[in-house]
Amino acid sequence: MSDVRAPGGSGEAGRAPGTGALRGDSIGLPQVLFQSVTHMAPAAAIAFSLLVAVPYAGPALPLSVLLALVGCVLVATAIGQLAKEIPSAGGLYSYVARGLGPEAGLLTGWALLLFQPLVAPAIILVFAAATRDVVQHDVGWGYAGQWWIWVVLAVALVVASTYRGVRLSTNAGIALGLFEIGVFLALSVWMVVSNLGDVTLAPFDPSHAPEGAVTGTFKGMVFAILAFIGFEAAAPLGEEARRPRWTVPRAVVLSAVAVGILYGFAAYAWVIGTGFDSFVAVTTAPDNPDPWRRLATVFWAGGWVLVFVAIANSALASANAGATAATRILYAMGRNGVLPRALARTHPAYRTPHVAVAAQGALAVVVALLAGWAWGPQTAFVVLATAATIVVIVVYMTVCVASIAYFLRRRRAAFDPILHGAVPLLGAAAFAAPLYFQYAPLPPYPIRYGNWIAIGWLGAGVVVCAWMARYRRHALVAAERVFEEDQRSR
Numbered sequence: 001m002s003d004v005r006a007p008g009g010s011g012e013a014g015r016a017p018g019t020g021a022l023r024g025d026s027i028g029l030p031q032v033l034f035q036s037v038t039h040m041a042p043a044a045a046i047a048f049s050l051l052v053a054v055p056y057a058g059p060a061l062p063l064s065v066l067l068a069l070v071g072c073v074l075v076a077t078a079i080g081q082l083a084k085e086i087p088s089a090g091g092l093y094s095y096v097a098r099g100l101g102p103e104a105g106l107l108t109g110w111a112l113l114l115f116q117p118l119v120a121p122a123i124i125l126v127f128a129a130a131t132r133d134v135v136q137h138d139v140g141w142g143y144a145g146q147w148w149i150w151v152v153l154a155v156a157l158v159v160a161s162t163y164r165g166v167r168l169s170t171n172a173g174i175a176l177g178l179f180e181i182g183v184f185l186a187l188s189v190w191m192v193v194s195n196l197g198d199v200t201l202a203p204f205d206p207s208h209a210p211e212g213a214v215t216g217t218f219k220g221m222v223f224a225i226l227a228f229i230g231f232e233a234a235a236p237l238g239e240e241a242r243r244p245r246w247t248v249p250r251a252v253v254l255s256a257v258a259v260g261i262l263y264g265f266a267a268y269a270w271v272i273g274t275g276f277d278s279f280v281a282v283t284t285a286p287d288n289p290d291p292w293r294r295l296a297t298v299f300w301a302g303g304w305v306l307v308f309v310a311i312a313n314s315a316l317a318s319a320n321a322g323a324t325a326a327t328r329i330l331y332a333m334g335r336n337g338v339l340p341r342a343l344a345r346t347h348p349a350y351r352t353p354h355v356a357v358a359a360q361g362a363l364a365v366v367v368a369l370l371a372g373w374a375w376g377p378q379t380a381f382v383v384l385a386t387a388a389t390i391v392v393i394v395v396y397m398t399v400c401v402a403s404i405a406y407f408l409r410r411r412r413a414a415f416d417p418i419l420h421g422a423v424p425l426l427g428a429a430a431f432a433a434p435l436y437f438q439y440a441p442l443p444p445y446p447i448r449y450g451n452w453i454a455i456g457w458l459g460a461g462v463v464v465c466a467w468m469a470r471y472r473r474h475a476l477v478a479a480e481r482v483f484e485e486d487q488r489s490r
Contacts, residue, residue, distance in 0.1 A: 028040055028247065028252060032237050032248060032251040033250070035237055035321050035324065035325070036230060036233045036234040037255050038176060038314075038321040039229075039313060039325060040228060040233075041318030041483045042262055042314060043181075043184050044123060044127075044315045044318060045228075045263070045312050046266045046270075047101060047292040047307075048126050048311075048378075048381065049224075049226045050263070050267060050270075051387065052223040052226070053219070053220040053221075054284055055280065057217060058208055058210040058279065059202065059208045059276050059277075059355070060205060060206050060272065061203065061271060063205070064221045064223075064224045065069050065224045065260075066264055066363045068227070069260035069263070071226070071262060071430030071434075074395045074400075074423055074424070074426050074427030074430055075256075075430075076252045076256040077253055077423050077424075077425040078399060078400045078423055078427050079235060079403075079417065081403055081407070082099070083095075083245070083249045087126045087241070091328065091332075092108055092191045092235060093105055093329060093333065095235075095399055095402055096399060096402040097400055099401075099402030099403060100398075100411070103468070103469050104398065106465050107182070107461050107462065109329065110457075110461035110464060112385065112395065113330075114388065114391050114453075114457045115395065116325050116326035117363050118388045119229070119230070120155075121367040122384040122388065123315045123318045123322065123380070123381075124158075125151070125380050125381040127150060127312055128148070128150040128368075128377045128380050129307060130311050130312055132146070133289060133290060134293075134308055148369055151368045151377075152371065155368070158316070158320050158323050159361035160269025161358075162357050163354055163358075176314070179313060180313055180317070181262060183306050183307060183310040184292075184307075185307075187292075187296060187307065188265055188270075190300070191270075191299055192273070194273070194299060203271045203272075214420060215437055221433075222393075222434045223385075223389070225389055225434060227263055228256065228259070229388065229389065229392055230321065230322070231252055232283070233253045235252060235325075235326040237325075241258070266375070268346065270292075273299065292320070293311075295307075297313070319364075323364070330353065331344050331356050332344075332362065334353075343355050367487065371383065383449050386443070387451075387457070389438075390435070390438060390450070390454035392437070396427070396431055400424035400425070400427040400428035403424040404420060408420075413468060417432030
């Protein structure tokens with residue numbers, strides 16, 4: 001590959017010496033699909049992400065999930081159209097850079113630097129909280145009931161998996177993902193069948209939301225979106241997948257649709273299985289930190305063990321998928337010279353971005369431990385998840401705009417008014433209401449800290465982007481040249 005230098009001979013190379021390529025053509029559709037599915041963490045998302053939405057949406061939770069499903073499928077379709085054109089490890093960062101320009105790409109990459117690296121520590125806190133509860137109350141182990149022990153163990157497992165290679169981590173994701181989906185689908189079916197006389201359409205009536213029909217439904221939608229986060233995680237595998245222009249778009253859309261249907265059905269079964277009128281009181285009771293495990297005890301007796309294993313497995317699989325996506329973004333931004341180039345180094349044997357893996361692992365353990373000690377693991381999860389959700393909503397809306405711009409500017413002849421116009425426009429619009437209602441009114445403390453973290457991070461990104469555009473624009477231009485050379489070499 002020829003050296004890419006800045007205009008005027010600045011010497012800014014597009015790719016640093018010592019960096020390397022990822023292992024191409026190493027995974028197929030099943031692995032890429034389950035990269036997104038496990039990133040979404042279906043079991044942990046149903047048990048904990050949707051739980052956060054209950055105080056707002058109440059028994060209208062299935063409606064909030066349905067609205068989130070529609071919005072996410074629209075965004076997934078827009079992302080899929082870009083993935084056909086831009087198979088890059090940068091994922092959404094590369095898509096926005098190509099559609100809206102390098103400055104917008106940098107701002108998106110900056111947003112992803114908060115969102116993607118926070119996935120692993122946030123979901124690891126779920127794993128730690130669930131495991132601590134079982135170890136303390138059901139197993140009776142003393143010191144092993146300390147949540148921080150499980151945080152360190154989980155981070156070690158995730159780092160080991162992502163260090164060894166994408167094929168290992170994604171193959172593990174298939175087995176783990178199928179297991180957790182099977183357990184929660186079976187319990188959901190069991191609850192509905194056991195309460196056929198109580199089946200009703202009332203959970204789709206917004207007037208039952210405790211916070212009000214509009215505010216409650218859309219605030220509930222925010223945390224339903226939290227459960228969907230990760231459907232786009234297949235995008236950064238564009239340089240490692242076989243037939244990426246075919247594989248990645250299908251993985252992104254299929255994961256959003258399939259897991260979204262599971263969420264909707266599970267939310268409905270949750271309301272019916274708990275009891276429509278008592279749903280909020282029972283689900284949010286202080287002595288009920290893990291409502292799904294309690295439901296499993298009621299309906300399956302000792303089968304609650306399967307639900308616990310599914311939640312723990314889901315959290316670990318999601319942390320692994322989140323770390324995989326985060327390290328590919330760090331790799332891409334390091335390769336392009338936007339971040340330290342050491343992050344683009346790949347292991348000589350495993351062909352993984354091992355420096356980025358180490359950096360992500362260190363960040364995950366520090367963030368999880370500090371947030372857990374400050375607020376407790378479950379509250380810390382909600383704070384981190386709130387910040388990540390707000391940022392990812394902004395990113396999703398930006399990608400929708402980038403999809404329209406890309407096909408109008410670069411692929412005008414291929415522009416489809418539906419796929420490249422109406423779909424991304426509706427996708428961006430679908431997220432405007434939940435973003436507004438996340439701030440009006442503000443959630444209580446300490447969850448409100450997540451709102452401020454998101455605003456602070458995005459504001460800092462604007463400053464960094466302006467500085468780069470003024471003093472280091474050559475690095476932003478070189479980033480796009482690296483991408484173009486990579487595409488010619490594939």
